[in-house]
Amino acid sequence: MVGFVPYRSIVCVKQVPDTANVTAEAMKEDGTVNRAALPTVFNPEDLHALEAALELRDAHGGMVTALSMGPPKAADVLRECLYRGADRGILITDRRAAASDTLATSYILSQAIRKIGDYDFVFCGRQAIDGDTAQVGPQCAEKLGITQVTYLERIVDVSDGVVRIRRNIGLGWELVEASLPVLVTVLETANRPRPRAAKRMIRFKRARVRSELAGEFRKQMAEAKAEPEMPGAPFGQIAEWFDESGLLIDQWSLEEIGADLARCGLPGSPTKVHRIQAIVLTKEGYTQVAASNEGIRRLVHELVVDRTLG
Amino acid sequence: MPNFFLDNSDIQFLFDHVDLEELARIQEAGAENGDADYVPLDEADAVDDYRGILGIVGQVAAETIAPSAERVDAEGNTLNEDGTVTLHPLVRENLKQLAQADLTGFTLPRNYGGLNCPNLIYTMATEIISRADGSMMNLFGLQGIAETINAFAGKEIKDEVLPRFARGEVTGAMVLTEPDAGSDLQAVRLRAYQDGGGNWFLSGVKRFITNGCGDILLTMARSEPEIADGRGLSLFISERSEKVKVRHLEDKLGIHGSPTCELVYQDTPARLIGRRKLGLTTYVLSLMNGARVSIAAQSLGIAESAYRLARTYAHTRQQFGGPIERLPAVAEMVTDMQIAIEAARALTYETSRVCDRQNNNLRMLQAIPEADGDEKMRRTKLRIQHKRLAGMLTPMSKYYTSEMCVRVAGTAVQVLGGSGYMKDYAAQRHLRDARITTIYEGTSQLQIVAAVRGVTSGVFKTYCEQLEENQHNDPLLAELKEKLVACKEQVLEAVAFLKGKGTAYLDLSGRQIVDAAIVVIVGHLLLGQGATNDRKKRVARRLIESQLPVLHMNCQHVLSGDTSPLDEYDLLAEPVPANE
Ligand SMILES: Cc1cc2nc3c(=O)[nH]c(=O)nc-3n(C[C@H](O)[C@H](O)[C@H](O)COP(=O)(O)OP(=O)(O)OC[C@H]3O[C@@H](n4cnc5c(N)ncnc54)[C@H](O)[C@@H]3O)c2cc1C
Numbered sequence: 001m002v003g004f005v006p007y008r009s010i011v012c013v014k015q016v017p018d019t020a021n022v023t024a025e026a027m028k029e030d031g032t033v034n035r036a037a038l039p040t041v042f043n044p045e046d047l048h049a050l051e052a053a054l055e056l057r058d059a060h061g062g063m064v065t066a067l068s069m070g071p072p073k074a075a076d077v078l079r080e081c082l083y084r085g086a087d088r089g090i091l092i093t094d095r096r097a098a099a100s101d102t103l104a105t106s107y108i109l110s111q112a113i114r115k116i117g118d119y120d121f122v123f124c125g126r127q128a129i130d131g132d133t134a135q136v137g138p139q140c141a142e143k144l145g146i147t148q149v150t151y152l153e154r155i156v157d158v159s160d161g162v163v164r165i166r167r168n169i170g171l172g173w174e175l176v177e178a179s180l181p182v183l184v185t186v187l188e189t190a191n192r193p194r195p196r197a198a199k200r201m202i203r204f205k206r207a208r209v210r211s212e213l214a215g216e217f218r219k220q221m222a223e224a225k226a227e228p229e230m231p232g233a234p235f236g237q238i239a240e241w242f243d244e245s246g247l248l249i250d251q252w253s254l255e256e257i258g259a260d261l262a263r264c265g266l267p268g269s270p271t272k273v274h275r276i277q278a279i280v281l282t283k284e285g286y287t288q289v290a291a292s293n294e295g296i297r298r299l300v301h302e303l304v305v306d307r308t309l310g
Numbered sequence: 311m312p313n314f315f316l317d318n319s320d321i322q323f324l325f326d327h328v329d330l331e332e333l334a335r336i337q338e339a340g341a342e343n344g345d346a347d348y349v350p351l352d353e354a355d356a357v358d359d360y361r362g363i364l365g366i367v368g369q370v371a372a373e374t375i376a377p378s379a380e381r382v383d384a385e386g387n388t389l390n391e392d393g394t395v396t397l398h399p400l401v402r403e404n405l406k407q408l409a410q411a412d413l414t415g416f417t418l419p420r421n422y423g424g425l426n427c428p429n430l431i432y433t434m435a436t437e438i439i440s441r442a443d444g445s446m447m448n449l450f451g452l453q454g455i456a457e458t459i460n461a462f463a464g465k466e467i468k469d470e471v472l473p474r475f476a477r478g479e480v481t482g483a484m485v486l487t488e489p490d491a492g493s494d495l496q497a498v499r500l501r502a503y504q505d506g507g508g509n510w511f512l513s514g515v516k517r518f519i520t521n522g523c524g525d526i527l528l529t530m531a532r533s534e535p536e537i538a539d540g541r542g543l544s545l546f547i548s549e550r551s552e553k554v555k556v557r558h559l560e561d562k563l564g565i566h567g568s569p570t571c572e573l574v575y576q577d578t579p580a581r582l583i584g585r586r587k588l589g590l591t592t593y594v595l596s597l598m599n600g601a602r603v604s605i606a607a608q609s610l611g612i613a614e615s616a617y618r619l620a621r622t623y624a625h626t627r628q629q630f631g632g633p634i635e636r637l638p639a640v641a642e643m644v645t646d647m648q649i650a651i652e653a654a655r656a657l658t659y660e661t662s663r664v665c666d667r668q669n670n671n672l673r674m675l676q677a678i679p680e681a682d683g684d685e686k687m688r689r690t691k692l693r694i695q696h697k698r699l700a701g702m703l704t705p706m707s708k709y710y711t712s713e714m715c716v717r718v719a720g721t722a723v724q725v726l727g728g729s730g731y732m733k734d735y736a737a738q739r740h741l742r743d744a745r746i747t748t749i750y751e752g753t754s755q756l757q758i759v760a761a762v763r764g765v766t767s768g769v770f771k772t773y774c775e776q777l778e779e780n781q782h783n784d785p786l787l788a789e790l791k792e793k794l795v796a797c798k799e800q801v802l803e804a805v806a807f808l809k810g811k812g813t814a815y816l817d818l819s820g821r822q823i824v825d826a827a828i829v830v831i832v833g834h835l836l837l838g839q840g841a842t843n844d845r846k847k848r849v850a851r852r853l854i855e856s857q858l859p860v861l862h863m864n865c866q867h868v869l870s871g872d873t874s875p876l877d878e879y880d881l882l883a884e885p886v887p888a889n890e
Contacts, residue, residue, distance in 0.1 A: 041311075192403070195370050198363045198412035198425055202348035205362065 006062035007158070007180075009053040009121040010113055012137070013046040013066050013081060015074040016130040042077050045125030047193040049186040053123045054085045054194065056155060063087045065116060069097060069108055072211035078249050082204040083196035090116070090250040091209050096261060097254060101269035102131070106139030108264055111257040113144060121163075122183040126151060134185070141183035149176055152184040206242075209251040213239055314376070314438045315368025318614070320652055321434055323846075324659055325364075327839060328430065330357045333663065336670040337428045340677055344421030360431045366411050367435045374407050375442035382443065382567040383739050393555030393574075395523035401567050404446055409478020416453055418460060422468070423476030429600070429669065430662040433607045437655075440611025444743035445567030447611065448520050451604040455482030455528050458597040459547065462584040467547060471526060480525035484597060485573065487518045493756055495530070495590055496540040500575060502531035510546060510582055512575040518560065520750075522571030525550045528597075529580065530589050543589040546580035553578040564742030599700065601751050602708040603665060606658040609715035609747040610651065616722035616740035617647045623726050634725075643725055645852070647718045653853050654711040656835040657828070661703040668696035699773060702764025703831075709757035710828050712747035719744035758820040765827045766805050766816070774798045777834035786847055787837050790854050794833045797861055801826045804868040814876055822864040829857045 017038035025037035053064045066081035068074050069092040078089030092112050100108060113122060122144075124137035134150075141148035149165050153173060156164040161180045166173050168187055208216070217235050233241075242248040254264055262268060289295040303309040315321060334356035343349050350356035378400035388396045397405075408414055416432045418424025427435075432453075440447040456475040460468060474480045491497040500514030512531050516522070527548050534542035548554065558572035584593060624635035624644050634640045675689040719741040723730035730737040748754045764770055778795060782788045804823055808816050836850035874882060 192374070195374075195407055195411040196366050197410060198366055199346075199348040200412075201362050201366065202350070202359045205358075 005060060005159075007056055007060050007120040008062055008118055009056060009064045009123060010116060010119050011046070011050045011053045011064060011066050011081070011086070011123045012109055012140070013050065013068050013077050013125075014043040014128050015040050015068065015070050015077045016043045016128050017041075019129050040073070040076070042080050043125055043128045043130075045127060045129075045186060045188055046077075047125075048188055048190050049123040049125045049184075050081055050084060050086065051191045051193040052152065052155065052184070052186050053121065055191065056121065056158075057085075060158070062120075065090060065119075067109065067112055067116070068092070069100075069105060069112075072209055072215070072251075075207075075209045075212055075249055078209075079204055079207055080196070082207055082249075083201040084194055085197065085200065088250070089207070090252060092252050092254075092257065093209065093211060094254045094264075096265045099266045099269060100264060101271035102133050102135040102139060103270060104264050104268035106136045106143060107268065108254070108257070108259055109136065110140045110143035111259045112252060113140065115252070115257045120180045120182075122146075122181070124183065124185045126185045126187050137183060137185040144181075144183065146181050146183055147178040148183045148185075149178055150185045152186045153190050204247070207247045207249050208242060209249045210239060211251060213242060213248075311369065312372035312376075313365065313368040314371040314441055315364040315434075317368075317372075318438075320655060321364075321437070323839070323843065324655065325361065325434070327842060328659065328663060330360060330430075333428050333430060333666055334360070336667065337426065339670070340674060341426055342419040342421045343426075344419075346420035346423075349420065360427065363413075363425060363427065364431065364434055364438065367413060367438050370404075370407050370411055370413070371438045371442035375404050375439060375446050378404060379443035379446075379567075380736065380739070382445065383564075384566075386566040387559065387569045389556060389559040393557065395556055395559060395569050395571065397523075397569065398567060401446070401449070404443075405449060405478065405481070408450060412476075413450075414453065414478035415456065415472070415476025418453075418456055418472055418476050422460070422472035424472075428662075428666045429603065430659060430666055433603055433658060433662040436604050436607035437611040437614070440608040441615045442611075443567060444608060444612040444615075444740070445565035447604075447608045448565060448568035449481060451601070451608065452482050452484065452521055452524070454597055454600045454604060455484055455526065457600060458484075458528060458545075458593060459583065461596065462545070462593050463547065464584075467581060467583070471547070475526075481521055482526040482528060483519055483521045483524045483571075484601070485516050485519050485522065485527050485529040486594060487516060489515065489517055492518075493753060495594070496543075498530055498532060498543055498590075500529065500531045501535070502533040502544060502546060502580065510580045512546060512548065512554075512578045512580050514575055515557075515573065516575070517558075517572040518750075519571045519573055520568055522573045523550070523556050523569055527554065527573075528583070529575070530594055531580075533582075533586050533589075537587070540590040541587050543591075543594075544586045545583040545589040545593045547583055548578050548580040551578065563745055564739070565746055598751060599704050600665070602704050602757070603658065603662055605747055605751045606654070606661070606707040606711040609711040609744070610655055610658060612740055612744045612747070613647075613651050613654070613715040613718040616719045616737060616744070617651055619735065619737055619740070620644060620647060620722040620725040623729070627727075640725060643721050646856070647721050649849055649853050649856075650714045650718055652849055653832045653836060654707075654714045656839065657703070657832050658707045658711050660835055661700070661707040664696065664700050664703055668693070668700050671696055698764065698767075698769045702761055702769045702773070705752070705757035705760035706764075706824065706828055706831070708751065709748075709754050709761060709824065710832075713754060715744045715747050716741075755820075758824050759817070761824045761827075762816065762820040765801070765823055766809065770805075770827050770831075771798070771802060774830060774834070777831070777838075780834070780838060780841075782837060782841060784841070784847065786851060787840050790833070790850060791837055793854060793858065794830050794837070797826075797830050797833075797858065800862070800865050801830060804865040807869055807871075811871065815871070815873060818873060818876060819868045822867045826861045826864040826868075829854075829861045833857070 018041040021039055025034060057064050064086045065088045066078050066086040067090045068077055072093055075091055078091055082089055092108060097108055127134035138148050149167055151167045152165055153168045154166045156166055162177055163180060163182055164175060164177050166175055217238060254261060289299045331353040334353040338356055350359055382398050382400050385398055387398050390396060415424035416427050420426050436447055436451055439450045456472055459471055486495055488498055488500060500512060500516060502510055502512050504510055512529055529546045530543050531546055532542050533544040553576055555574050556571045557574045560570040562570060621644055624640050625633055627634045635644060671689055671692050675693060678686050723737045723741050726735055726737050729735050782791055808819055833854045836853055840847035840850040
């Protein structure tokens with residue numbers, strides 16, 4: 001095909017607590033989140049990021065790699081990516097990455113992206129529903145030293161190493177051009193995520209990261225002890241079989257991505273939550289401003305005085 | 311995340327209640343998997359896959375199809391000047407999602423890219439889709455076309471077309487009805503003829519064709535002009551082209567998302583499916599049997615949707631100082647709707663299970679080497695048993711479930727009162743959508759004609775005796791079973807009476823006798839469910855206790871021997887209105 005350029009995309013996805021289905025046990029007595037009691041879901045906007053990457057691949061060919069950081073259980077979201085069409089999944093899982101804030105997280109992700117190497121696009125959801133910061137995507141781009149385009153609504157076209165993107169700017173949109181590689185953050189309105197593909201689900205429901213396999217293996221060994229006749233293959237052989245069958249999801253530690261431990265987890269996270277306060281916004285009347293130069297001047301003045309502007 | 315599979319407790323119950331591993335075993339035995347990389351490891355794994363697949367169906371239904379239903383109903387599809395049809399954009403989006411989810415080759419073997427699901431799982435899926443939008447089922451349900459091609463076409467056609475169906479690239483249509491051939495398909499006239507080179511062509515008109523604008527048309531045509539009845543008909547496959555045009559898109563009461571087309575064939579190139587003269591007698595009969603179960607499933611879905619609306623409304627609407635569900639009349643409407651749905655679901659799923667055994671036995675039978683005479687004999691015997699049982703249960707399911715659907719959709723409007731009559735609520739759409747289910751794929755009257763044969767020929771008796779083998783320890787279930795045994799005797803007594811009365815009276819009493827027989831069968835099926843579930847015991851009790859008087863009435867009606875609708879037709883019907 002003439003002009004057929006396959007693009008290599010990386011999609012950053014996160015497993016988050018399901019804040020839409022919060023139960024009474026969701027909060028501990030001290031007011032912090034009880035993650036164990038919360039069901040987890042695929043961060044909603046990340047599904048749209050994945051869809052954007054898959055649509056790009058549908059149109060141009062290429063490869064979509066899903067990347068996540070989290071506990072071994074976060075392999076769930078990578079399996080979900082595989083069900084929906086991703087070519088590869090990578091999980092960064094390491095106890096020392098726990099409690100990372102956005103700075104540390106974006107550092108870890110950018111290290112992993114560097115390790116993946118060749119890429120044209122990095123897709124992130126605009127923000128995660130647990131933190132709501134919208135910082136990780138942009139921080140990653142900074143660390144990688146590549147262009148970032150936030151609030152992507154549509155990839156208009158891409159050719160000769162230049163992508164044109166329509167981004168949503170609240171009350172309207174703007175068309176921007178960026179040279180590849182580029183990191184984009186994707187809005188919920190960008191697309192409608194495709195469903196799982198049944199055949200891929202049947203195939204990849206068995207996909208595992210090494211830690212999960214090891215856990216299952218240990219459990220089986222314990223059961224096998226009760227039933228000594230049961231034959232069992234050694235772990236290495238099992239892992240190899242998964243790998244050869246394309247069912248081993250990559251699992252990377254902080255060492256494997258060459259991360260500086262001081263920049264990861266708690267030591268690498270300067271954010272300190274000082275206090276959490278619930279704020280209820282109430283409306284107290286309104287002021288009408290005349291649509292004249294004088295009216296606008298007065299409005300701007302008022303906004304400056306109450307520090308909304310400036 | 312809403313999910314129409316996971317949120318439906320009765321489907322969940324039946325998924326566990328039915329022995330799906332047994333079903334998976336016969337479905338997977340000798341399955342043609344080609345080099346597919348999504349083959350289950352064993353029966354339990356296959357069942358796990360079924361669950362996963364239905365989970366996807368439930369998600370697409372709830373998240374994509376259901377939210378589009380109202381707009382699709384209001385806006386419909388469009389006929390273009392050039393004789394093509396443009397589907398509503400949301401219908402196209404729905405089709406795209408179904409294809410992306412790999413749901414368009416649901417029952418096809420894996421070597422063609424299908425999921426190789428049993429019919430029962432397909433029936434559940436069809437119900438779930440129909441709950442989201444009754445009209446979307448018509449496009450989803452046309453997978454029966456691919457199934458028919460798989461069952462009867464030669465390898466060349468199969469290899470060419472089936473992978474396209476499985477990938478969701480094409481949709482099909484089943485093209486039978488003509489202006490003068492509706493219920494009476496033997497009267498089909500559309501001409502099939504050959505040129506000197508043996509190539510087939512079709513010419514003529516078909517009407518009321520669901521998705522006649524689709525890519526692959528399976529058309530029944532008269533290939534033997536000298537044979538006037540059904541034996542002169544053959545089945546043909548053709549691709550959409552300039553040579554077959556949509557002349558008219560019907561403006562219908564309901565299922566607006568489903569395009570109903572009048573088609574004009576003008577020397578349209580076609581290929582023969584299977585052998586000549588078997589079009590109606592073998593291929594279309596088989597196709598329609600599958601399609602009838604699908605319509606039963608569609609009826610379940612529409613009824614389920616109507617019911618949920620009514621259930622919620624009865625709970626929230628306040629009159630006379632409380633929710634209307636506390637008023638006895640409303641409480642009865644609501645509970646009877648739900649029980650009617652569960653009863654019909656029991657019958658439809660059981661029918662589906664029987665069809666699975668039939669289909670798989672047939673598949674195995676064809677694969678037996680000539681030498682293995684014993685096995686061939688065994689499977690041939692089974693084939694006859696299955697055929698007779700499916701031949702009775704299939705029209706029973708289609709009839710019972712579609713009539714239930716119309717009734718439940720009507721009751722739902724009633725529960726909503728004036729609001730139910732307004733376009734603001736979906737209840738009126740469900741009622742309009744429901745209304746087609748008793749008409750197409752053979753009207754209720756024709757289903758009765760087919761079912762009555764089973765009731766009078768001994769299939770009903772044998773099947774009941776088999777159901778009666780279930781022993782119930784629970785006193786309530788045991789007592790209800792005794793009642794059903796007595797009812798069966800009553801039905802058989804009415805059957806004996808009918809047999810002495812000639813065919814006109816048999817036709818006249820068909821509905822009563824089939825209604826009575828269905829109550830006995832459904833009663834047994836619900837007792838079986840009650841054996842593992844306390845709530846189901848109460849469901850069985852309510853159904854049986856409320857339907858026994860109706861059964862008695864129907865049997866008495868038969869025994870009355872009243873033939874006045876025939877003998878005194880002109881008198882009772884009054885003359886044909888002069889100016890209609
Ligand atoms: C929305 C829609 C979609 C359709 N889709 C398709 C399609 O995809 N493909 C296709 O081929 N056809 C399709 N049909 C046609 C449909 O199958 C026929 O309309 C149906 O079989 C009835 O035929 P008819 O309309 O000619 O009614 P008629 O046959 O004229 O029936 C009129 C009445 O007479 C009764 N009657 C007729 N014969 C008997 C009998 N022997 N015993 C007792 N009662 C009898 C009927 O029950 C009915 O009440 C569709 C129809 C509709 C409305």
